[in-house]
Amino acid sequence: MAGAIVVAGVLLAGALRTGTEVRSEIPIEGVFAEAPFREEVRELAFGTTLGQLLREAGLESNDHHEFLLAFREHGSPQRLRAGADVIFRRQGEEERIDQVQVELDADRRVVLRRDQAGRWQAGLEVLPTMVDTVYAVGEIATSLWNAIMDSPELDAVPRGDRRNFIDDLDRVFQWEVDFHREIQPGDSFRFVVERVKRPDGSMKSGQLLAAELVNDGDPHHAIWFDPNGDGEGSWYNLEGESVRKAFLLRPLKFSRISSRFTMSRFHPILRRWRAHRGVDYAADAGTPIEATADGVVTRRGWNESYGRVIDLRHGNGILTRYAHMQGFAQGTEVGSRIRQGQVIGYVGMTGMATGPHLHYEMHTRAGPVDPLSVDLPPAEPVPAEALAQWELIRDAHLTLLMRLPGADLLNFRYADQQ
């Protein structure tokens, strides 16, 4: 059986609207028709600033400073992404700009309006979204990838989302099960994922709440727990231990190892035997590179052999290095704090490289180590002060998993101990 069953049900419908629109409580006779207005959509081109766009749209230059000041209450003009829509509304015969909407991302926009005194006031609008939940269960015939991508029952779920499910499961179980080498026919999976739906019908996969992977008869569990509700939670097994290590195994999601750590190999450019004190991952140019652990940027720059390179310093005197990058991501200046999984740059072939790939190194105080064989330190368990809350969440999320058919597959190790 390679089947997977999916039940998508709406668990929670949250509609948020925090615009600045004020509606009068008293009904007013319709004496005046609203003055006609015209809306014009402009796209923020790559390398263009919001200020330049305002000039192009013809906003009076003595208005710019106050406009940007109001905008900054809700967003940073430097952080707008290329391609963002900016909508200008022109009022009356003079076509004076009286309202501007600036898109921050797919879910949020800043709306600026002139008040009666003609001053710019800004408000943040969050588009109303709905969160539903996708449940999936299946048995693996060949690989987890095939079980999820080729499942006819998952047809209703876009392929991009299915790919994200696989990525999530790999993200969670990468230290316990090698998806390429250890998965075998008869293994099974089940998981519960939140999904966010926007008014335009587009969706994005949300949080993986709970997952089980039975590998060779051994059940592995991961339960999402976010005690502060700030999105910075983690996954734990049923005993409350982190299923993650302090370091991700790989800095790239979908990639192939093209060269392993060795003390001596033939170097294709230098044409001589030389140690390779890192791991190479072949990937398309532009593939995002993720920091493997929380850390601080200690170097960002250019080196003749490494090309564009970033060094991160982590706890316990460990350093990781990412080389041959095409470019650096925003927020990676020297001294920046970086979180595990944060994108720090993009795969390239700068420096001494024969093709696009990432060269990744890990150093301890004793010297370079093989990131694929080093014993990685575990991440922190559930904090002691959050244990009571954790037990409630764990049981609630396990109940979600148990709604799925074949729940007898579950082996409640924690229940056995009681």
Ligand SMILES: [Zn+2]
């Ligand atoms: Zn290398």
